[in-house]
Amino acid sequence: MTAEEFLAEVDAHRVAREKExxxxxxxxxxxxxxxxxxxxxxxxxxxxxxxxxxxxxDKVKL
Incomplete structure (x- = not known):
């Protein structure tokens, strides 16, 4: 997995959480x-x- 793929996955997850x-x-x-x-x-x-x-x-005395 390249850095770009990982960042795209993280971004998709963040968008899904924000939508929810x-x-x-x-x-x-x-x-x-x-x-x-x-x-x-x-x-x-x-x-x-x-x-x-x-x-x-105390309550009983009142």
Whole structure:
């Protein structure tokens, strides 16, 4: 593979990625009517912190 062929392949790959970024895949509709969403991989899951016994006792006093 020559340098020109390699650069042409890299450029084609870049164009394909750019096209996909500008026109993302639509939200797919399954047969049961449930929507499927593709999650953003940059999101980080942070679970809700459960209140401790002191916080629960404060709520009861109110």
């Amino acid at each position: 970024r500008l026109n993302p895949k639509p939200v797919s509709q399954s047969k049961s009517g449930v929507r499927v969403y593709y999650l953003d991989p940059t999101l980080v899951y942070t679970p809700k912190r459960r209140p401790g016994p002191e916080e629960l006792a």
